[in-house]
Amino acid sequence: MSTGSVWLATSEQQQYPALGQDLVADVVVVGGGVVGLTTALLAQRDGARVVVLEADRVGSGTTGYTTGKVTSQHSLSYAELVARQGEEKARLYAEANQAAVERVAELAEQVGIDCDLTRAPAYVYTLDAGQRDKLEEEAAAAVKLGLPAELTTELDLPFAVEAAVRFERQLHFHPARYLAGLAAAFTAAGGSIYEQTRVLDIEEQRDRTVQLTAGTATVQANQIVVATLLPPGTLGGYFAKTRPTRSYGLACRLRGDAPRSMAISIDTPTRSTRPWLTPGPGGLIVVGNDHETGAADVDTQQQYRELEDWTRVTFDVESVDHRWSSQDYTTPDRIPYVGRAPLHHMVWVATGFQKWGLSNGTAAAMVLTDLLADRDNAWLPVFDATRIGDAQAVAKLIKDNLKVGKEFVGGRFDHPVEQLAPGTGGIVEYDGHRVGAYRDQDGTLYAVEPTCTHLGCPLHWNSAETSWDCNCHGSRFAVDGAILDGPAGEPLEQLDTP
Numbered sequence: 001m002s003t004g005s006v007w008l009a010t011s012e013q014q015q016y017p018a019l020g021q022d023l024v025a026d027v028v029v030v031g032g033g034v035v036g037l038t039t040a041l042l043a044q045r046d047g048a049r050v051v052v053l054e055a056d057r058v059g060s061g062t063t064g065y066t067t068g069k070v071t072s073q074h075s076l077s078y079a080e081l082v083a084r085q086g087e088e089k090a091r092l093y094a095e096a097n098q099a100a101v102e103r104v105a106e107l108a109e110q111v112g113i114d115c116d117l118t119r120a121p122a123y124v125y126t127l128d129a130g131q132r133d134k135l136e137e138e139a140a141a142a143v144k145l146g147l148p149a150e151l152t153t154e155l156d157l158p159f160a161v162e163a164a165v166r167f168e169r170q171l172h173f174h175p176a177r178y179l180a181g182l183a184a185a186f187t188a189a190g191g192s193i194y195e196q197t198r199v200l201d202i203e204e205q206r207d208r209t210v211q212l213t214a215g216t217a218t219v220q221a222n223q224i225v226v227a228t229l230l231p232p233g234t235l236g237g238y239f240a241k242t243r244p245t246r247s248y249g250l251a252c253r254l255r256g257d258a259p260r261s262m263a264i265s266i267d268t269p270t271r272s273t274r275p276w277l278t279p280g281p282g283g284l285i286v287v288g289n290d291h292e293t294g295a296a297d298v299d300t301q302q303q304y305r306e307l308e309d310w311t312r313v314t315f316d317v318e319s320v321d322h323r324w325s326s327q328d329y330t331t332p333d334r335i336p337y338v339g340r341a342p343l344h345h346m347v348w349v350a351t352g353f354q355k356w357g358l359s360n361g362t363a364a365a366m367v368l369t370d371l372l373a374d375r376d377n378a379w380l381p382v383f384d385a386t387r388i389g390d391a392q393a394v395a396k397l398i399k400d401n402l403k404v405g406k407e408f409v410g411g412r413f414d415h416p417v418e419q420l421a422p423g424t425g426g427i428v429e430y431d432g433h434r435v436g437a438y439r440d441q442d443g444t445l446y447a448v449e450p451t452c453t454h455l456g457c458p459l460h461w462n463s464a465e466t467s468w469d470c471n472c473h474g475s476r477f478a479v480d481g482a483i484l485d486g487p488a489g490e491p492l493e494q495l496d497t498p
C-alpha cells in the first residue's frame with residue numbers, strides 16, 4: 001500500500017519555477033489549489049495580468065487529497081441553512097454551488113482537461129431510523145430551493161438504508177488532473193505560476209498597492225487573493241473564526257464492481273464513497289473518520305484501521321492500494337468566508353469550506369473574479385468574509401476559542417529520548433527539557449521545539465503522518481520542523497541532539 005494521495009500518485013504534474021526576481025502584477029493569487037487556480041484562470045481571461053505564488057507544488061494542498069466529489073449536496077446542509085439564514089440566503093448558497101458544479105464541467109470541457117469527469121447521483125443517507133426525519137427535512141428544503149433532490153431508500157450500496165436524499169447529475173473527477181489542467185490553461189492564457197514560493201508577508205501600501213514578500217523577492221500588485229485554505233498568520237482573524245478537522249482516505253480494488261454513485265452517511269463515524277475509475281469498475285474511494293487536527297486524545301493510526309475494517313466488512317476488498325489524510329476548516333455557521341478581508345481594501349480571501357471546497361471553492365472563485373473586476377455578484381451576501389454570524393455562530397465561536405485557550409497549558413513528556421524506538425516519535429525528555437523527537441527507521445534522531453510558531457500552542461505527535469500537529473488552528477510541521485499546513489509562517493526550531 002502506498003501512503004499519500006491517490007490523486008497525486010496517479011497524475012503527472014508540470015513543474016513551475018520558484019520566484020527568483022521582483023515582480024509587478026495586476027492580481028497576485030496566493031495558493032495553487034482549486035480556489036487559487038480557478039480564480040487565476042478566470043481573472044486572466046478577464047484581462048488582468050495574474051501571478052500565482054504557491055508555497056509547495058500545484059495541488060499539494062487539500063485539493064490534491066480530497067474525495068473528488070463536485071456536488072451541491074453538502075451532507076445535510078439546506079434545512080439548517082433555511083432555519084438559520086432564511087430562505088433567501090439558503091437559495092443563494094444552493095444556486096452558487098449548483099452553478100459551481102456546472103462551471104467545473106464547462107471549464108473541463110472548454111479547456112480539454114482529461115480528469116475522468118463523470119456525472120453521477122450523490123446520496124446522503126442514514127442507517128439510523130431516529131435520523132430519518134432529518135433526511136426528510138433536507139429533501140424538502142433542497143426541493144424548495146430548486147435543487148435536483150428527492151427522498152429515497154434506493155441506492156447501490158451493499159446494505160439497506162433507513163433514508164437517503166438523492167441529488168441528480170452531480171460530478172466526480174480526478175482532482176489533481178483537473179488542477180494540472182487549470183494550471184496549463186492559465187499559463188497558456190499568459191499567466192505565471194511560481195512554485196516553492198511561500199508568501200511570508202502581505203502589506204497594503206498607501207499608494208493602494210499590495211506588497212508581498214516571498215523569500216528574498218517582492219511582488220507589487222493592485223489586488224491580492226489569499227487562497228491558502230486558511231489565510232496565513234493572523235490575516236483577517238480567520239484562525240480564530242474556524243476549526244480544523246482531518247479525514248482519512250483509502251483507494252481500494254474490489255472483487256466485482258464498486259457502486260457507481262457517490263454516497264455519504266450522516267452517522268458517526270462518517271463514511272463517504274465514490275468510484276475510483278483508474279483501476280476499472282472495481283475501484284472504490286472511501287473517506288471518513290473525521291476529528292479535529294492535533295486532538296490530544298486521538299490515535300491517528302487507529303483512524304486508518306477503523307476505516308479499513310469498515311471497508312473490508314462492507315465490500316469484497318481485493319486490495320487497499322493508497323491511504324492518505326488531509327484537513328479542511330469549518331466556520332461556526334457552516335458557510336465559507338469569501339470576499340474582502342476585514343480592515344483591508346485590496347486583499348480578498350476564501351476559506352472555511354468544511355470539506356466541500358471543490359464546489360464551494362469554485363463558487364468562491366466565481367465571486368472573487370467578479371469582485372476583482374469590480375462587478376456585482378449576487379451570491380456575495382451569503383459568503384460575506386466580514387460577517388460576524390448569527391447568535392448560534394457567535395456562541396460556537398466563543399466555545400471554540402475557550403477550548404483553544406486550554407491548549408496553552410504546558411504538557412508532560414512521555415519518556416527519556418534514549419528510549420525512543422526507531423519509527424516512533426513523541427514528547428521526550430532530553431537534557432532536562434521537553435523536546436519533540438522522532439527517530440527514523442535508520443536510527444537518525446530529529447528533535448524540534450514542540451511549540452507552534454503561529455501563536456505558541458503545544459504541538460501533538462501524529463504517529464500516522466509522522467508530523468507535529470497543532471490543535472489550536474491546524475498548523476502542522478514535518479519531523480524536521482518544515483511547515484506542512486496551516487497559518488504558521490515559520491518552521492519549528494530544530495534542536496541539537498546526541
Ligand SMILES: Cc1cc2nc3c(=O)[nH]c(=O)nc-3n(C[C@H](O)[C@H](O)[C@H](O)COP(=O)(O)OP(=O)(O)OC[C@H]3O[C@@H](n4cnc5c(N)ncnc54)[C@H](O)[C@@H]3O)c2cc1C
Pocket residue numbers: 030031032033034035036053054055056057058059060061062063064065066067068069070071197198199200227228229232245246247248249287325326327328350353354355356357358359360361
Ligand atoms: C479528506 C478530505 C476530502 C475532501 N473531499 C471533498 C470532496 O469530495 N468534495 C469537495 O467539494 N470538497 C472536499 N474536500 C474539501 C476541499 O478539498 C477543500 O475545501 C478545497 O480543496 C480547498 O481548496 P483551496 O484552494 O482553498 O486550498 P488548498 O487546495 O489547500 O490550496 C491552498 C494552497 O495554498 C498553498 N499555500 C499555503 N500557504 C501559502 C503561503 N503562505 N504562500 C504560498 N502558498 C501557500 C498550499 O501549499 C496549497 O497548495 C475534502 C477535504 C478533505 C480534507
Ligand code: FES
Pocket residue numbers: 239452453454455456457470471472473474475486487488
Ligand atoms: S496554529 Fe495557531 S497556535 Fe498553532
